[in-house]
Amino acid sequence: MFIFRSVVGKLWLTIIGLVAVVLLILGFFLVNYMGNYFSQAEDQKASLEKLANRFSEEAARHFNDNRFFSLSNELLANQEARMLVVTQDMKEITSDVTPNVEIAVLHAEDFFSPSQLKQVFSGQTIKNQVITKQKNGYQDGTEYLAVAVPLRTDAGEIVGATVIYQSLQSLEATQSNVLRLFIYVSIMGFLMTTFFAFFLFSRITRPLQQLKKAADHITEGEYGTRVPILSKDEIGELAKTFNHMGDELQDSIKALSQEKEHLSSVLRSMTDAVITLNAEGEVILTNPQGQRIIQEWSIIHWKDDPTGARQTDSLVEQAGLVSGAYPQQRIPEPLQPLFESVVAESMEAAAKVHVLNGVWSVAMTPLYSHDQVRGAVAVLRDVTEEFRLDKLRKDFVANVSHELRTPISMLQGYSEALLDGIAATPEEQGELVQVIYDESLRMGRLVGDLLDLARMEAGHLELNFREMEVVSLLKRVHRKFAVLAKERGIVLSAKLPEQDIILPRADEDRLEQVLTNLLDNAFRHTASGARIEVKAERAVYKDQSALRIEVTDEGQGIPAADLPFIFERFYKADKARTRGPSGGTGLGLAIVKNIVESHQGVISAQSALGQGTTFTILLPYDAK
Known part of the structure; x- marks a missing residue:
């Protein structure tokens, strides 16, 4: 149950346990005390016997005085006792009890049998403890202690028996009252414990629940959540510390957000593509340029050429573009070999990647965490134009060299022919000179065009x-x-x-x-x-x-x-x-x-x- 898992339930069970232990100890000592108290009831028989002997001596002197018996019963009634005298012919001599006496009027035969009375007549003392039964429609049901002693005259002659019986109801009532009081005290103890537990709920548990709710709100991103400080005790100090922690956390989150926004602004403003990868090759952070490259490259079919290099297929999967359902963002295929090399060797590397008609310069650096490589950061720059210009430069040098080599070779060859006298006739010499002239014009046009083009591209064309x-x-x-x-x-x-x-x-x-x-x-x-x-x-x-x-x-x-x-x-x-x-x-x-x-x-x-x-x-x- 929830109450047994809560602080209130645990405190309540703890206090209930303490109260129960205290009541058990108290009950143990009370039972011992009551046992000792009621064990002294045996002494009451001896006391009652002495009292019976005293009254028996006086009764012998006032045998025919009814007033004596009335006064005696009035005195004995204070102890819930009564005296009667039985003669040897089994007749009782007694007196009516005054109205304020609350002891029942019983007879000797209610306590002793005739044979027992005869034993008393013979000089014995007999004690009985009996519970009265219904008689004449009256149900008493009270336990009595009765003592019968011989009634002797001054001369020592036994003329009857003096019977005194006393009610034991006071002892039983005392026992019942003590037990009832013990039960009432136990119930009150449990009730007060429960009340105290709910008092603790209002004083302790509710502030703790407010702290829990505030912590849940902070977990959900509501960093401005605070708890009221309702006391100056430990709970109040805890609330104060929690609010201070919330302020510090909010400041830290704000600083981290500003730093993250600053980093995001830097990444967004970069013209180069930045892609951050974890150790498994999954993309964990990119800037917009990097995200665009991942999306564009993820829908390209890749195939391996016989040398193991990656190539692009001419077919592009259009379904991904139409539905917007791109594959899981993992490292693009062209970057896979470089990524594996960087992670394995823990060294930065650079390469040029050809994708479709573009050329990308890739610089990849290991990403460390506690001296362990946990990924890599790749920076990609589109160098297609630079690559094209470099290629044009190389082609330009090759073409210029080729275009100039041909006329120069012809000029050199025909000039050597003239110097060596190969052309014997003026006509042959004229042909050789004409070729040399034409090639010189061609070289002039080439140089002129090169100069014009250079001025145009440099912006110096007038x-x-x-x-x-x-x-x-x-x-x-x-x-x-x-x-x-x-x-x-x-x-x-x-x-x-x-x-x-x-x-x-x-x-x-x-x-x-x-x-x-x-x-x-x-x-x-x-x-x-x-x-x-x-x-x-x-x-x-x-x-x-x-x-x-x-x-x-x-x-x-x-x-x-x-x-x-x-x-x-x-x-x-x-x-x-x-x-x-x-x-x-x-x-x-x-x-x-x-x-x-x-x-x-x-x-x-x-x-x-x-x-x-x-x-x-x-x-x-x-x-x-």
Whole structure:
């Protein structure tokens, strides 16, 4: 039961036990005392016998004096006793008891049999202890002590018997009263104990329950919970200490919350992704960037290549994206080998991870707890652009080296041929000189393009902005390539707007360079009999009036895999490394893109193998 598990129940049982022990000890001594007291009732028989002998002597002198017997019974009535005299012929001599005497009027035959009386007549003394029975419709039921002594005259002659009987009801009543008093005291003791227990409940248990409720509220996060101080005793001191503890706890929680918020703010403001892992590889803390990476990488199918490296499958599981049911947040597959190495060796490590089209730099450090590695902290940075630029730098060096190596080799070879006199005739010497001249022009164009591109990318390209007429520019470019088109059997057409378009701020020379590069590229990849068209019209770009220029050819087209990279330096869709004397430098489209973007415009390309290519330029009118 609950009461036996509570403090009040335990105190109540303790006090009840103490009271019960005290009552048992008291009862033990009381029983001994009562036993000793009632054992002295045997002495009462001797006293009653002496009293009977005294009254018997006086009764012999006043044998015929009724007043003597009346006074004697009045005296004996104070001791709940009565005297009567029995003659030898079995007749009783007595007197009526006064009204205030409460002892029953009995006879000698109620206590002694005739034979016993005869023994008294013969000089013996007989004592009996009897309980009276119903007589004449009167039920007494009282225990009496009766003594019969011989009644002697002064001469010593026995003339009868003197009988004195005394009620033992006073002893029994005393015993009953003592027992009743003991029971009453026991009941009162238990009642007072119970009352005291409930008093303790109000004084002790209720404050403790208030403390328990306050502790439960604090456990639920209500750190401002306090208990009232109702006394200055130990309970009051406990409540005071509890409130002080609550204040300290609230201050500590507030400080921890501020520190946590500060740490969260730092993590949220970081551009790098932070992922904290436990020893089992489960994610325990991330910042938003890290959470995004976990969600994105968790829906990618991973597979092992023959060398054991992780690769991504081209298929992405869309069900996770639709339902939002991501797998359990564990360490992403690409980080698993690095995590195992860091945890096993307890040393920080760094690596680059390739996921889909991105490259991530990962720095992972062991997470310690009491000199034990309990996980790791990984910091991921997207270095895709840096990786791409580094790759472009390496490719640029390789391409420049290749592009310069070819003309230099030719210059060196033909020059050695001239020095060695291999060309015997003036015609052969002229051919060798012509080749050397063409290769020097090619190297000049390459160096010029490299310088232009370097200035553009560094933001040092000087542009002369002024108002420009679009139609006149297109006509001039058309005339420039008309002769070349006729020589190669290519149909070159220009579709111009009916009303001239005026660009308020444009560098006409640079835009002419853009169109020249595009048309030069179109002529190199367009066969005889095909068409090349230049088209200009009004358009809208980013909610602004714009000029759209399209250069369309019917050449061999560009593969779809190469189309996103054609504006990069030295990128060649045909992967050819050798070019003729009139070949391009591989920088034309990169230069075109930089010039268009410097005019706040954009250039794009649409192409398919065998269906030609269309370059589209959008230049806003009011570009600043």
